[in-house]
Amino acid sequence: MQSDERKRLPPTTSHLLALAACGLAVSICLPLRDVLEPTNIAMLLLVTIVFIAARLGRSPAILASFVTVAAFNFFFVPPHVSFLVSDVQYLVTFAVMLAVSLIISHLTTRLQASASEALARERRSHALYALAKALAGAISIDQVVERVGAFVREQADGDARLFLTDTAQALHEFPHPGAPLGLDESIAVRAVFQSDAGDGSCCIASPNGRDMMFPLAGATHRHGVLFVRAGACSQPDLLLPMLDGVASLAAIALERLHFVEIAEASRLETEAERLRSSILSSISHDIRTPLTVLFGQADSLTLAGSHLTDEERDAARAIRDQAGRLNKMVDNLLDMARLQAGQVRLRKEWQAIDEVVGASIRMLDDALREHPVKVTLPPELPLVAVDAVLMERVFCNLIENAAKYSPAGAPIAVNVVGNADGLVIEVCDRGPGFPPGSLPRLFELFERGAAESPIAGVGLGLAICRAIVEAHGGQIGASNPADGGACVRFTLPSGGEPPRIEPELADPAGVGS
Incomplete structure (x- = not known):
């Protein structure tokens, strides 16, 4: 005093x-x-x-x-x-x-x-x-901006403005834009935001006073820039260390709010997923029994022979086909519920992947009637330890999807490549490809490439494929090749040293002939 x-x-x-x-x-x-x-x-x-x-x-x-x-x-x-x-x-x-x-x-x-x-x-x-305590209790970005602004007004006799990033990493003043910055100030703010790690602060003189800018650097990324306009009579050497500390506290508060938002979204997503899985499991079990009865009765009617007219036989056949399709959807729901609940135990055995692919193609005989399938297998592929039943399900879903979204007569390619870590498998078609914005979400539950597609389906096939492949320790992804169509690629680890198959000994005496 x-x-x-x-x-x-x-x-x-x-x-x-x-x-x-x-x-x-x-x-x-x-x-x-x-x-x-x-x-x-x-x-x-x-x-x-x-x-x-x-x-x-x-x-x-x-x-x-x-x-x-x-x-x-x-x-x-x-x-x-x-x-x-x-x-x-x-x-x-x-x-x-x-x-x-x-x-x-x-x-x-x-x-x-x-x-x-x-x-x-x-x-x-x-x-x-006191500012650190206040920011620790902030529950919104508005409170962070308000408390930082009050501190700068009281301690530095200046005006504070926060320029924060949006989802596209573009800088905008928060919560609402004030007077527009000059060209030099805008360039300086952008330079401070894009500066390397370390001291990225900047101090420039302006007609309205002295402008100081500090990056709001968090642990994961930069959230924006703190812009402070101090009076012309202020001493930057005294203000810079204090305002640098204010910027660090503001960055920590913004980082905490960012993680709180992510954690809350994850919690809501987990609860929604758990509720959806419970509903699917309960409904699927209740629907499966009447569907089985309906399918059996319709199949019996189609085999009734001369007791039905042609129209009645066609109607019974349509009922049987639709009941079979609905029964397949229910099977997918049950499989997805079991996979998410961790109730499926893999029964791994050493398998030749060409046999698994062949069995899957034979199961899709009707769906592939108008689509030739070309399988490319290099010689001497190694055996892989997989659950053959579940892996057939993966191939069936991928090949059937390729057939559904390809025009009639378009070929489907299944390419298998072996390497030191296992197998790399691709299923490609010549259809319209995946919508560009849907690639990151294709393997989520009930996600379809085109939301309003006339092709029947509920968006479970790719989700089941991902669950099975990841259960085997592999990875799966989708892409749109440059020459057109869609391609799904997944890997299968070798799973250890496969058993050696001893060659059969020749029988010179002809005993075994």
């Missing part, structure tokens, strides 16, 4: 007060001139210099140093009331007294300045601690 009062005093007032303090000291010491030695009088006058330096500053203390030396010579050194000196040794006393006064003035003002700076740092530290 003392330093603040001293700074508020005009220079003229400070110097007049210093002269008044010197006069008061001289008037107090005059009655003691015949009692104390001149050296003791000098000590009392030096105390006055210390008081003036501590209260009024360096410049008034320097003035007081010269005034007290002159007053000491005029009033206390014989001959009195004269600047003449009876003893030349007093010149040394005057020089030492002046030097000591100036040194005391310098040291006292430096000590006072250090104490004031320490108090200012303490106040800033307390303010930063």
